[in-house]
Amino acid sequence: xxxxxxxxxxxxxxxxxxxxxxxxxxxxxxxxxxxxxxxxxxxxxxxxxxxxxxxxxxxxxxxxxxxxxxxxxxxxxxxxxxxxxxxxxxxxxxxxxxxxxxxxxxxxxxxxxxxxxx
Amino acid sequence: xxxxxxxxxxxxxxxxxxxxxxxxxxxxxxxxxxxxxxxxxxxxxxxxxxxxxxxxxxxxxxxxxxxxxxxxxxxxxxxxxxxxxxxxxxxxxxxxxxxxxxxxxxxxxxxxxxxxxx
DNA sequence: TTGGTATATGATCACATACTCATATACATG
DNA sequence: CATGTATATGAGTATGTGATCATATACCAA
Numbered sequence: 001x002x003x004x005x006x007x008x009x010x011x012x013x014x015x016x017x018x019x020x021x022x023x024x025x026x027x028x029x030x031x032x033x034x035x036x037x038x039x040x041x042x043x044x045x046x047x048x049x050x051x052x053x054x055x056x057x058x059x060x061x062x063x064x065x066x067x068x069x070x071x072x073x074x075x076x077x078x079x080x081x082x083x084x085x086x087x088x089x090x091x092x093x094x095x096x097x098x099x100x101x102x103x104x105x106x107x108x109x110x111x112x113x114x115x116x117x118x
Numbered sequence: 119x120x121x122x123x124x125x126x127x128x129x130x131x132x133x134x135x136x137x138x139x140x141x142x143x144x145x146x147x148x149x150x151x152x153x154x155x156x157x158x159x160x161x162x163x164x165x166x167x168x169x170x171x172x173x174x175x176x177x178x179x180x181x182x183x184x185x186x187x188x189x190x191x192x193x194x195x196x197x198x199x200x201x202x203x204x205x206x207x208x209x210x211x212x213x214x215x216x217x218x219x220x221x222x223x224x225x226x227x228x229x230x231x232x233x234x235x236x
Numbered sequence: 237t238t239g240g241t242a243t244a245t246g247a248t249c250a251c252a253t254a255c256t257c258a259t260a261t262a263c264a265t266g
Numbered sequence: 267c268a269t270g271t272a273t274a275t276g277a278g279t280a281t282g283t284g285a286t287c288a289t290a291t292a293c294c295a296a
Contacts (some may be wrong), residue, residue: 015174074254114146175243177242189284209242211244
């Protein structure tokens, strides 16, 4: 079969209908994905986790993660663009911090899911 | 400078030390990233969200997302490999469901973070 | 066994993304 | 203003990833 994009081959119409009406709004899907994606990369997760403990500058984060400052800077730009972190300048040093401290709870909650299953 | 992988250029040694001792274990970082990554893609997020409402088969999910059944199958394999979903066979039809229903709370909590910031 | 249906899987390709290097910028200090 | 420091940014590259197409598998029914 060339095109198996099924429109007619629905087995359980009621299930699909129910799922459709409970489905997330496309915009909400995008927002959620952006947020999860931010945490879905080891470097960014560690950066966010560190910043949720205390504000830090690029150089310190690079030392913590043992990667180049350029790499950290690029990741921070992403996080800034997503609206997850902001910075504060003090001379030539930029201190970064998360916009929303509740993000730490998202990490802890995810962590608790990893412990035991239901 | 050729190599800016800083080891000596640490500005705030105390901050780095504190961050190091509070840092997540590498294995935990990997687990968390896997989990977040699973939710960090529109297709998978919608699949998981749908399955958290009711068990569904590949064909129904394909209809819901309006993508090929092959694409859905590939995503489901990923989720299976990650241990996030399991299936139950009934004849030729495979019904998928999440291993842990608390995953819905992860989505809701993330959603609540999108509403207002602190 | 033969054919049909639902799904899985492998190869391939297009695109995203995370890093590196080189360079630019912003601020401080002389 | 010239220089140094901390960081930002752009281009290029290598790797990751999500889709497609073709094919394989598992089950069912005649």
